[in-house]
Amino acid sequence: MSDMKILVVDDSSVIRETLESYFTEEGYTVSGAGTAEEAELLLAEQEFDLVLLDIRLPGKDGLTLTRELRTRSEVGIILVTGKQDDIDRIIGLECGADEYVSKPFNAREVLARGKNLIRRVRKQRDLAKNQSEEPTLRTIGTWQLDTSRRILLNSDRSVSQLTEGEFQLLLALKANEGEVLTRDQLMDRIKNRTWNATDRTIDVLIARIRRKLSEDPSCPQMIITVHGVGYLLSENPQVDSLCEPS
Template identity: 40%
Template sequence: MGQRILIVDDSPELGESLQLYLSRQGFEVDVAHNGAEGRALIDKRKADLILLDVNLPDESGFDIARDIRRISAIPIIMLTGRKDEVDRIVGLDLGADDYVAKPFSAGELAARIRAVLRRAEAAAAGHRDDAREKQNAWFGGWQMDLGRRRLLSPDGREIRLTAGEFDLLLALVKYPLQVRSREQLLTSTGENAAEAFDRAIDTRITRLRNKIEPDPKNPIFIRTERGVGYVFCQKVNWR
C-alpha cells in the first residue's frame, strides 16, 4: 500500500483532480473540503503528509497547521492562491514543511511531496552520519537524544521539534563556534537549495530560538552573522 496523502482544500475540482493524479502516482489519497472534515480525517486515519489549503470556508488552514504541530510532526505542505511572502513566512513559522502557491502543476506538486516525504523518512531513520552515531549531544544544560530524536530542556522537559527543526539544530550543533551559511544548512538538512526560497532557514531559526533561547531577541545559542549565516555559540559535548 502506498503512502497516504490527505488533501484539505475547498475546491472540489482541485481535490478530485489531485486525488486522481496522486493515486496514479501510487499514493493513497483522502480529500476533505473544509476544516471540520479535515480534522475528522486527521483523527480517524493516519496520513503520511497533509496538503493544507490556507483559505478554507470554515477556518484558516494556519489554525489547523498550528493545532497539528502541537501534537504531531507529520509533514505539511500549505496551498494558497496568495503569493505574498508574508503568508509563506507565517506558514513556515507554524511548522509547515513547504509552501506552494496556486496555480501549480500536478507534476511539480508531486515532486515536492516526494521531496518532503524523503526528508521525513531520512529524519526518522536518524541520518546515520558520523555525528549521529554518537547518541547524545549536550550544550548549556540541554540534551539532544539523537537515537530517539528528542530534545530535552535543562529541567528535563521534552521540547517538541519538527523533523526540519531537529535537523537544522543538529546541523548547527555539529559545527559549534563555526559560521554556517544558509546554503550549507539547507544542504545539511537534506533540502535542495535551488528549491528553497531565501527565508526558509531564517524562519526555522526563529522557531528554534523561540523554543530554546531564554530570550529569543538576545540569543545565546544561535547567533546571526549578518550577510553570512548562523553560528552555534555553545561548546558541545558528545557522549
C-alpha cells in the same frame, strides 16, 4: 505504496478531486476534505503521512490548522495557496509547514515534493519507534539533541520536536560549535529540501529553534547572531552572551 496515506484539504472540489485522482493513480491511499473541520475528523481517525492543505478555507483557515497539527504531530504538511505573496510562504513556514506551492501548480511537481516529504516522515517515524537503537545525544546548553529521534530533551525532561529543517540547521551549528556559519553555508545544509531556502527562511528556522530552546529572543545565549555574517552555536552558553546590557 498503498499503505501510504495522503489527506487533501481544499474547498475547491475540482482541485481536491484532481489531486486525489492523481495521487491515487500513483498508488497512494488518498482522502479528501473541504474544510479544516472535516480534516480534523479524519486526522483523529487515521494516521496520515502527508497533508496537502489549502491556506484559504471557509471557517478555520489552513495556517491555524497547520499550527495546531504541528503541536502534536510530525505529519508532512504542504501548504497550497492561490496567492504568490512571499509573506504567506513565510507565515506558513513559521506555523510549521514543510513545503509551499502556489496555484496554479503542476501536479507532477506536487507529487515529487510529496514523495520526498513522505520518505522523510516515514524515516523519522521508524527511528522514533526503534526502541532498541541507542540514541545519539549531543549537548546544547541544558538540552540534549537526540539525533536518532530528532528531538530536544531538556534537563527537566521536557521534550521539543524538531522539523527536518530545524534539525538540519541545529545539527550544522552543533557540528561547527563556536564557529560562525554564514546564511549561505546554512542554506547549503538544507538544499536537499524540495523548497528553495532563502536568507529569510534561515532566519525563520533559527527563530523557531530558539523558541524550542526557550531562548530569550532579545538576548539569546545559545544561538548567537553575528550581525552581517550569520549565526554561531556558543560553546559555553551559560557564560557567553553577545547581548548589550540594557
